[in-house]
Amino acid sequence: MPRYSVPLQSPPGEMAREEIGKQAAFLSKSIANVSFEENGSMICFEASPEESEALKTAVAQLANRVARALRSLERKVIFSSPAPHTFSEAGWEGVHFLGTGQAALSGVPLKLFEYFNRVFAGFGTRWGAVPMRTPTLIPTTVLSRCDYFRSFPHNVTFAVHLREETKVIEDFRARHEKAADLDAKALEDMDRPEACLSPAVCYHLYHLHQNQTLPASGLVYGICGKCFRYESSNLSDLRRLWDFTMREVVFLGTRPYVLARREESIEMMSRFLSEHRLGGQIRTASDPFFVAPDAVSKTYFQLSSDSKFEVALDIGAGQNLAVGSHNYHSDFFGRAFRTEVEGSGAMHSVCWAFGLERWVYSFIVQHGADFRRWPDPVRNSPEFESGI
Secondary structure, eight states: OOEEEEEOSSOOOHHHHHHHHHHHTTSOTTOEEEEEETTTTEEEEEOOGGGHHHHHHHHHHHHHHHHHHHTTOOOOEEEEEOOOSSOOOOOOTTEEEEETTEEEEOHHHHHHHHHHHHHHHHHGGGGTOEEEEOOSEEEHHHHHHTTHHHHOGGGOOEEOOBOSOHHHHHHHHHHTSSOSSOOTTGGGGBOOOOEEEOSOTHHHHHHHTTTOEEOTTOEEEEEEEEEEOOOGGGOBGGGBOSEEEEEEEEEEEOHHHHHHHHHHHHHHHHHHHHHTTOOEEEEEOOOOOOSSTTHHHHHHHHHHTTOEEEEEEEEETTEEEEEEEEEEOTTHHHHHTTOEETTTEEOEEEEEEEEHHHHHHHHHHHHOSOGGGSOHHHHTSTTTTTOO
8 A cells, every 4th residue: 555644743752643643544444554753753654545645644543643642641660671793583483373363373382371370370379260161242231331342443353253143043044045245234244242252261250250359458360261352454474463462460459558569569570571681661651542532641651640650571672562561550440340348448459460471472472482592591491301
């Protein structure tokens, strides 16, 4: 597709550029490869010629609005480790792309995935985390309570089925008897969704504890499951999948309790990055709110209140990749699900999350595919003790 450039009123700061990139992909299905040039004074993108003029206006408006709103913010970095001198693009044997944002792993990438899953699961043992396996589906009523349909409607993946009517099912079957794909009428045959594919595994825990009173000492869970977030043209290799795996340690309790656990988790992650010679930062960040009138104000609040710290690893060419986060939700989920802590009011929560496929990608980019040159904790792990 042709590439277009649009001048901006003033160069956005680093955090504003990040937010603009997240949101621009949802201005149109055809927009792709958004970047900044000339020290940020020009935003560039690819798009279909038919939409180019309208998108130039929309992209400029979005970029200028976000830049103005976030101009006074400076990113807070609470830990930093040096990036490697060279980055590797080799070692992707064993990564098999089977559809949009869908990857299968084998060989070295799979072993590395299993290593990170095991080690991150062990992080919760310090606090006696209760292991839990959560479902892939999540009720639409639960996502609604989590404010997901208002804040992240662009990411939702709906689970639907045909209407339970013989005529509808027979007509669908007949139309697709020899078809290579779903036809244009298929969506009309679907029933109203009552579930979605879960975008975050911790949501199941808040649902689990609705209308309950938790012990004053708090609760800790270790959970892992599949997550699904549609990200349009931002979907790209293992860095940004539609179907990915999330491992989390979740703390439920009073505000002092969960914030203390978050501080401890940040200390643990800092040591982990150093031990594994992974270059990157632990820094303030925000979630990818939808392009809406209140999106920028939400982003500003999240960035300025230190409610989200992301683990961002260097992947070369001046880029970084968020591979995990330490998120404080205040008492939002406690109020939404009417969950209290004994003697202390609404439950507060923190989730410590790891995107496992992103860890695989970042590790190989920084350390290459030859496991004999890897840091000792990985090279000597059970996953690699017998070699490749």
